[in-house]
Amino acid sequence: MFDQSIQLFFSENQNLLYFLALILDLGFTVLMYRFFGKNGLLACIVLSILLANLQGPKLTVIFGMQTSLGVIFYSSIFFATDLMSEKFGKNAADQAVMMGFSISVIVLIMLSLSLLFSPSTQDNQVFSTEVHNAFVRILDFTPRFIIGSLLAYLISQRFDVWCFHKIKAWTNGKHLWLRNNLSTMASQTIDTAIYSFVVWWGVVDLQTAIELGIVKMMFKIGIAAFDTPFVYWARSWKVAGAEK
Numbered sequence: 001m002f003d004q005s006i007q008l009f010f011s012e013n014q015n016l017l018y019f020l021a022l023i024l025d026l027g028f029t030v031l032m033y034r035f036f037g038k039n040g041l042l043a044c045i046v047l048s049i050l051l052a053n054l055q056g057p058k059l060t061v062i063f064g065m066q067t068s069l070g071v072i073f074y075s076s077i078f079f080a081t082d083l084m085s086e087k088f089g090k091n092a093a094d095q096a097v098m099m100g101f102s103i104s105v106i107v108l109i110m111l112s113l114s115l116l117f118s119p120s121t122q123d124n125q126v127f128s129t130e131v132h133n134a135f136v137r138i139l140d141f142t143p144r145f146i147i148g149s150l151l152a153y154l155i156s157q158r159f160d161v162w163c164f165h166k167i168k169a170w171t172n173g174k175h176l177w178l179r180n181n182l183s184t185m186a187s188q189t190i191d192t193a194i195y196s197f198v199v200w201w202g203v204v205d206l207q208t209a210i211e212l213g214i215v216k217m218m219f220k221i222g223i224a225a226f227d228t229p230f231v232y233w234a235r236s237w238k239v240a241g242a243e244k
């Protein structure tokens with residue numbers, strides 16, 4: 001898709017690529033909200049779930065630390081949920097969380113079902129087998145992964161919405177930056193803890209599971225702080241159906 005010179009440049013500037021991907025991810029979410037309102041945020045939540053699941057197995061090194069590429073796209077779900085809470089209220093945000101959970105279940109079932117189809121044995125047998133094996137490599141989710149990821153998503157997202165509105169009530173609707181950051185950081189801590197202990201512990205030893213979780217938390221906390229200007233940017237717009 002990209003010219004070789006661009007690929008070479010970013011292969012030597014991975015940290016810059018990380019910031020570019022983060023800006024694009026958050027920027028696209030804001031623009032989807034700008035043009036499509038609540039439906040745009042719902043679409044972004046679903047899209048982020050799909051991207052996080054597909055990119056989750058891909059490991060890379062940013063700032064000298066190994067992390068999953070899915071952390072960028074998964075963290076943006078919390079950004080979209082907070083923006084939904086701010087502009088459309090708690091009920092709308094809770095509904096978005098449950099819709100995201102339902103879609104996660106459907107996607108996991110349908111992707112798992114797709115792996116039961118055998119690759120073609122006709123003219124393009126070699127190509128079909130290679131593609132099938134690539135799908136198996138990425139999409140062959142273990143029960144541990146399925147339970148851990150779904151549990152982490154549901155509990156952390158529900159907590160994020162609850163915490164966001166608790167802080168909003170305590171501060172009389174002031175200090176958006178405070179509720180955006182605190183609710184996201186707290187819920188991301190819960191998400192990472194559940195995922196690390198349910199998914200990683202048993203696959204790796206406890207110490208390694210904790211270390212993997214800490215690295216992810218560092219990135220997630222950084223993203224939570226980074227997305228604050230984007231929340232203020234989006235809140236300044238008037239969109240049909242949004243609360244005043």
